[in-house]
Amino acid sequence: MRQKTGRREGGAELRARVLSAEEERRLRGHGALVSDFRQQKLEREARRNWDLFYKRNRTRFFKDRHWTAxxxxxLRACRQFEDQKLTILEAGCGVGNCLFPLLEEDPNIFAYACDFSPRAVEYVKQNPLYDPGRCRVFQCDLTCDDLLDHVPPESVDVVLLIFVLSAIHPEKMPLVLQNICKVLKPGKRVLFRDYGLYDHAMLRFKAGSKLGENFYVRQDGTRSYFFTDGFLARLFTEAGCEEVLSTYVFRETVNEKEGLRAPRVFLQSTFQKPLRSAASGPRGRVPHPGPS
Known part of the structure; x- marks a missing residue:
């Protein structure tokens, strides 16, 4: 079941779900932070760990996201007229679980798509639905400024940032937002969805997994941050974007056989690049004009 808490008003943070006494106990049990030495090693090996993740799971781990539109x-409201061509960027496309359903559902979309993992990018290119005439996929580190080597500045109508930012160290999140804002047209939007504070996945971590406030490492070395709407709004505001809407999405995953109920919490938000923005970034680095 989906519930909305509505639009943020007056800068006040929205309320995430209330924890039970048992959940409070579990959260307190997360213990001390992972050592600086291991944290630095995880940062250095971040790309390798995601590449190994896709080597193990191939294209089977995530379900296709037919719910995006x-x-x-x-995605419809941003069009000035029906059948208007849209250029989107999916930042952190994985193996295409969001990308391909969107391209199938909407023939008037051209998509740039990138991922940190070279192996994930190859899986996208191997997909029978991959059409270079409608999609251009490439490997990219969003914390660096090489996004402009592939996407022309101020050329994108919509940026999708779905379950991606949580995998990046919080100190590098501002770099990601600054870079995607450079390719976004003034007045256009970033659509965000990711793990929210007190999601079931956060409470399942054991002692020895905590990297920082709301930031954890999984057994395979991949990492996950759990967002509050206030923290996210500050990140985007500092990157030069305006908040349009933030809402927590509450769901419950039920395992009838085991008699288990897992409360899921996601944060869904929309941010807009102002019509006049200092975050537009440099021009002229892209050797191709992009899609017509």
Whole structure:
């Protein structure tokens, strides 16, 4: 079941779900932070760990996200007229679980798509639905400024940032937002969805997994941050974007056989690049004009 808490007003943070006494106990049990030495090693090996993740799981781990167009009405609302061509960027596309359903559902979309993992990018290119005429996929580190080597500045109508920012160290999140804002047209939007504070996945971590406030490492070395709407809004505001809407999405995963119920918490937000923005970035680095 989906519940909305509504639009943020007056800068006040929205309320995430209330923890039970048992969940409070579990959260207190996360213990001391992982050592600086191991944290630095995880940062150095971040790309390798995600590449190994896709080597193990190939294209089987995530389900296709057929809900994207339904959940984000902005994909239709951002058009000035029906059948208008849209250029989107999916930042952190994985193996295409969001990308290909969108391209199938909407023939008037051209998509740039990138991922940190070279192996994930190859899986996208091997997909029978991959059409270079409608999609250009490439490997990219969003914390660096090489995004402009592949996407022309101020050429994108919509940026999708779905379950991606949580995998990046919080100190590098501002770099990601600054870079995607450079390719976004003034007045256009970033559509965000990711793990929210007190999601079931956060509470399942054991002692020895905590990297920082709301930031954890999984057994395979991949990392996950759990967002509050206030923290996210500050990140985007500092990157030069304006908040349009933030809402927590509450769901419950039920395992009838085991009699288990897992409360899921996601944060869904929309941010807009102002019509006049200092975050536009440099021009002229892209050797191709992009899609027509």
């Amino acid at each position: 339904r959940e984000f009405g902005e």
